[in-house]
Amino acid sequence: EAEVAQSPRYKITEKSQAVAFWCDPISGHATLYWYRQILGQGPELLVQFQDESVVDDSQLPKDRFSAERLKGVDSTLKIQPAELGDSAMYLCASTLSGGEGETQYFGPGTRLLVL
């Protein structure tokens, strides 16, 4: 069964350092989402891609976060510099075309701890 792949699974870094997360969606899925999930809360959307284009990055802290999906396939989310409040689970999800009610398939996430 096709799955969304994410790496690394865990990342520990010191504040002010740069970190990067990678996501490979299910093959053929046009829509890719990056979420941040703080412990005890639901996922919050950071950025949404349709193919290689950003369709929603309204909640992305653009002073320190960046995301790209250059060829419309895999994607990278970067934080520079990391802050203590960035400690969270970063989840990637994909859907076939971004249609209403489509299933979002989530990867296992990257758990980030900023010291």
Add this chain to the structure above:
Amino acid sequence: TQLLEQSPQFLSIQEGENLTVYCNSSSVFSSLQWYRQEPGEGPVLLVTVVTGGEVKKLKRLTFQFGDARKDSSLHITAAQPGDTGLYLCAGGVWGGWGKLQFGAGTQVVVTP
């Protein structure tokens, strides 16, 4: 800020008991999805409801979408330890390319 309010936040029950989790909002959604998330993993879809008043059953789980498409409930009959997890509701945003608004989740613990 979570626009979808889930209640209760935490639920601990014995195996065999029934439970209901609620998801409420002042917003109208195109669809309502329920996910279950286990520790250290991503959420997994349980069901999608798209029509106001719709009821779906999945084995021991019953999902209902409110008539006004603003609220939903998840009922589990005869809960089992394998039902333990974080239950998340998510509303589909109209015209949002599949964008979902998640609630904060209900942590369910079923003890043998």
